[in-house]
Amino acid sequence: MSALTLAAAAAPFDRDLDADFARIESLVADARARGVHLLALPEATLGGYLADLDGEAEGPPALALDGPEVARLAAIAGEMVVVAGYCEAVDDGTKYNSAVCVTGDGVLGNHRKVHQPLAEDASYGAGDQFAAFDTPIGRIGTMICYDKAFPESARALALDGAEIIVCVSAWPGSRTNASADLARDRWKRRFDLFDQARALENQVVWLSANQTGTYGSLRFVGSAKVVDPGGEVLADTGVDGGLAVASLDVTAALETARRSMGHLRDRRPDAYPALGGAYSLA
Structure with missing residues (x-):
């Protein structure tokens, strides 16, 4: 396969699973x-995200990775590779904010959100790794929302061979000094900057999906996009809902981006050994 057509969705989802699946089928x-x-x-x-970031008592329905809901998602995907977020239930009672990658053949990969903003840890356990995996359209890596604020997240996936990184989000607008015009919101600007920076610094193709609309106290910024390995936005929904769609030859795009200035190749890990260490405010 040479050229791939990639899409990232900006859409609202909530606790009504039947309505969620209807929207998935439409998208x-x-x-x-x-x-x-x-x-x-x-x-x-x-099942939707949390109603607020202050420690919601009742979160979304917890679903098993091998349960009927993920199987239904896979059946809808068919020949397409689809990544979607859900609340994952495990046998010990822990719940994770997870993203599953499926085709009609089943589950290809599953990521548990590692970085938790504000009081999200009151609702979810934390994941502990970033690992790329093979799919019918190439090797990809996944992450969730706040994960992309940490350069190490995307770098770990790129070093594990991810050619495409998919970041799924429920990224809201600012909770303080919020702009009446969501397109000018400062948290939306951060969302966009992270998308372009993570693509450029790792020279990977980047897909960014996000919720839209409002849920509880949160107002989501949309802004789903496809970004090329040079950090250029190929398609963007803006703050409205819809699909950002772009086609490119991923292999050729990576080769072109990395030909002269290879950011992964030219790293000097010996010069920054403290990156894996703890940080102290003292």
């Missing part, structure tokens, strides 16, 4: 009609 049908090979859906696609 997948739209993507399929446009020849999409890889579709990124937002964080918490199955």
Whole structure:
């Protein structure tokens, strides 16, 4: 396969799983009609995100990775590779904010959100790794929302061979000094900057999906996009809902970006050994 058509969705999802699946089916049908090979859906696609970031007592429904809901998502995906967020239940009772990657053949990969903003840890356990995995359209890595604020997250995936990194989010607008115009919101600007910086510094293709609308006290910034390995935005929904769709030859794009200035190749790990260590404010 040479050129791939990639899509990232900006859409609202909530506790109504039937309505969530209806929206998934609509987005997948739209993507399929446009020849999409890889579709990124937002964080918490199955069951919605938290109503606030102050420690919500009742979160989204907890779903098993091998349960009927993920199987239904895979059936809807069919030949397409689809990444979507959900609340993952495990046998010991822990719940994780997770992103699953599926095709009609089943689960290809599953990521548990590592970095937790504000009081999210009151609702979810924390993941502990970033690992890329193989799919029918190439090797990809996934992360969730706040994970992208940490350069190490994307770098770990790139060093593990990820050619495409998918970041699914429920990224809200600012909670203080909020802009009446969401397109000018400072948290939206941060969202966009992280997307472009992570793509450029690792010279990877970047898909960013996000929730839209409002849920509880949160107002989501949308801004789903496809970014090339040079940090250029190829498609962007803005703050409205919809699909950001772009086609490119991923292998050729990576080779071109890395030909002269190879950011992964030219690293000097011996010069920054403290990156894995603890940080102290003292």
